[in-house]
Amino acid sequence: MGSRGPALPQLVLSDVERQTLEGWSRRRSTAQALALRARIVLACAEGLSNMDVVRQLRVSPPTVGKWRRRFVEHRLDGLADEPRPGAARTITDEHVERVITATLEQAPPNNDSHWSTRSMATAMGMSQSAISRIWRAFELKPHLVQTWKLSTDPWFVDKVRDVVGLYLDPPATAMVLCVDEKSGMQALDRTAPTLPIMPTTPARRTHDYVRHGTTSLFAALDIATGTVISQHQRRHRHQEFLRFLKTIDANTPPELDLHLVCDNYATYKTPEIKTWLIRHPRFHLHFTPTSGSWLNLVERWFAELTNRKLRRSAHRSIAELETDVNAWVAAWNDNPKPFVWTKTADEILDNLARYCQRINDSRH
Template identity: 70%
Template structure:
């Protein structure tokens, strides 16, 4: 008996389950052998929604629109259309990850050099050149200095911080940023405009900030200010700069966009500023703190994996049209 108890404890520990569970299933096996291991009817009322009804509801959600002319199904309209309760519709949608009320933006690039550019940019992320710095560069334009119309109420126990939904605008600024993909540190500069003139100033700032013995590989989008004659002439005089352009409509390939998202989430979204000068000072302070302990964003997918995923997605889109 003692040996059986020790063995039961060992099995429970190995599987991460209770000793009572081990005891129950061993007893059922001893009594009925393999038949004792099958699921038995559970307590409670019998299941009222069949697999066929679930399949029909999921199909209806994916393939049909409400007869009312609404753009998407709600639990109420689907319940009326299927004869189920709203709670049942909600449970089935959650089980299948369906969210008819949610829509996300997307756009496939039509760049004729899409594949070449993806391989170039991803290649430089995964295998940076020696004796070189790889910088993801872009501008976050039209950052607004916004002040709430009434004071922000601080957080209190059981109550989150609160701010008014309306605000007063006090002007805009543009932030030029270059993210070092190896260290995560950022070179940044504010300008009130974002023409090629400002972009050239930022290139000069990068040139002055990076040791002269390093080549510079810049990942950029196809914004017109990056390709003007003045910029091209300056680059000819500074041959250590090498530009790598992302495909059109593919800003997700530029890692600095990930850093801009952090800036927005952790600083801008809940801040209030009474002037552009105050906004710029606040952003500079946040960037200085970031650079004290920078965190790189590690790119993991290969170009082939990205292209295979997009090819499968395009196939799904084409199939859905038929």
Template identity: 75%
Template sequence: MPSPKLPPLVLSDEERETLLRWSRRPTTAQALALRSRIVLRCADGGSNSEVADEFGVKRHTVAKWRSRFVADGLEGLSDEPRAGAPRTVTDERVEAVIVKTLEQSPPDQDTHWSTRSMAAATGMSQSTVSRIWRAFGLKPHQVQTWKLSRDPQFVEKVRDVVGLYLAPPDNAIVLCVDEKSQMQAIDRTAPTLPIMPTTPARMTHDYVRHGTTSLFAALNLATGSVIAQHHRRHRHQEFLKFLKTIDAATPGDLELHLVCDNYATHKTPAIKNWLLQHPRFHVHFTPTSASWLNLVERWFAELTNRKLRRSAHRSVTELEADVEAWIGAWNDDPKPFVWTKTADQILDTLAAYCQRINDSGH
């Protein structure tokens, strides 16, 4: 059957301006922003099916908000009242909290807003401020750190390393190589208390150090297995011994592509001479300050979270034996890490960060 005739949808200049503001402002609720975009597109002549396909929603969703706007105007885009006690905090007061959180500096030279300072500034309770922040995913108490690489060959190195991950060469093994240096043998000053119902495991805050060791590791990109070796020192001599270990542990008829960082011990004359004598080794360096490109760092995170963070050792020898046992169990059932981002996606993301930095005015 033919679709019923769509009700005419004509916007006044004021309504169009309001809808555009709702659809573009970062602090607008996502549901309201989507409804505004739907109405704007319908007003431009889009059918329900066309608008539904464009915004990835159901056809009846477009029909609902089209008819609601035709009947009630801008007020029709708000959610209908629900059962329960009436709201005591208006949309305007909620918006004021969001705008103040995102656009204004906190008082008393604080670095960030707290529920207490926001409550004092807006006349609301701390619990109300907390609920608003949770609803909009705002976490002023948290901060994420990042660092931009200044490597003049950054783009070329990203394409080189990511190309290895996404399209490994034939008859070759790709190994992600790095060192986890200064692993400490730490013993707690009292025994760890086990987990109990309603109570997490408990351990003393203070500890005793019993020395350090460094773990050299090479993660096989295809299988997830790891070649590892402990050394008490972290020099080019130890790295050379590890290269010889890799040489002995891999089939001699395969090419070896090693992803490494720019640590000085990887580039000494002795290392370069050894690599020249072993032409099956091909070293690919990540950009400076871009260790996240080396997949072995992801494996080091597994080692830290699953073994090192909560363990206690009374000597370096005990630490090394414990880590070697954990690596042996890992290699019995290895889990490869799959790289998914292309070089272009990575570079586009970093370009967007750089643009935000430039636009910030700092």
């Protein structure tokens, strides 16, 4: 009795091919279509017939026959997808280069501040969707602007190492407190009551408001525990800061030295403050660099206060605002969460050096 069906092409794998196919079939990052083709070829290389592979991998007979044949003819390259038929490409590399060059180096002809997809499409004679695809591919976002500020402090490096050293390796018998003030906190009241949240509708409030005055909040964040010592002051002169220093002195263990991380605010350096610090030698002030308030961890706590309390609150008086903030601070201190600093001074300085190098070499 003769053999049934056409003779199968012989399929023998080299060691390199077998390792490659096994890797394709196992790796999670491999496309599932390519992984299936690799498993088909591996099964065929074990001497199985096409129908045996069909039953084992639960695929159709034409699929097994196609990839067996493609591998025998073209080896590993045969498992890749062939170019699909379709319309010829209309946007060439030269078109893409012109769009990118114009985006980076030219201003819009209509005196706009930045390019839009419509204005670029008009200037290039291309469709708006084509411009959008090119910008997405190269991550160009002309509508966005980021702000940045480099410190001009001549002692920038020393101050960074000093402050970051306190965060990463605080003294064993001392407290490290990040001190600053949130000045100009406004007591704002909406001109109509805020409407509550409902299904499919967010909470709503009027865009206009009435001001009822401002206050300042002095805060000292304990980096070890996350607790905060706070005090409201209607002004922010050196007298108010001195009053807050006395509050810190009264609310911390007297046997501990206190290392205070402060910014370069002028009121912290007045003769009255210096005299008081000399009389209280357990206080040690460490100053962040000029334009370096991001080094002060209490700024991160102020962000929590703004996002979780101030931004969506309404107050009819300064006293009401201060009472509300005091209640929020008390709730925070009931369950404090310290902020953990992770970057070393060298990492910060290296990152800044790379950024300066990049903007200096950009030629823009």
